[in-house]
Amino acid sequence: QVQPVESGGGLVQPGGSLTLSCAASAVTFRFTFKLYGMAWYRQVPGKQRELVARISSDGTTNYADSVKGRFTISRDNAKYMVYLQMNTLKPDDTAVYYCNRAPATLSWGQGTQVTVSS
Numbered sequence: 001q002v003q004p005v006e007s008g009g010g011l012v013q014p015g016g017s018l019t020l021s022c023a024a025s026a027v028t029f030r031f032t033f034k035l036y037g038m039a040w041y042r043q044v045p046g047k048q049r050e051l052v053a054r055i056s057s058d059g060t061t062n063y064a065d066s067v068k069g070r071f072t073i074s075r076d077n078a079k080y081m082v083y084l085q086m087n088t089l090k091p092d093d094t095a096v097y098y099c100n101r102a103p104a105t106l107s108w109g110q111g112t113q114v115t116v117s118s
Contacts, residue, residue, distance in 0.1 A: 004022050012089055022083070033077065040073060
């Protein structure tokens, strides 16, 4: 499908780590993948999606204040992949995490659930 495909979520204890992956699987997406920035968002029930991190086509990164110093976004254009390394996870990080193009947003995928709990 043209939508990004997120994976890598799961249950982790506070202070633990997870790495999320975002794949551009559709050939039409892959054709222009390297030309666009990508971003990770997260959403909890009843709240708007929150921008967590983004990476430009040149590799410039930006992070929400709540995750600075703990999360790292990266991309591998040869593999058409975007990653989010999440360290020192907190219960407040619990959410469904989504990736998408930025600024040219595509349809949203199903996301991947991250649950931080002891």
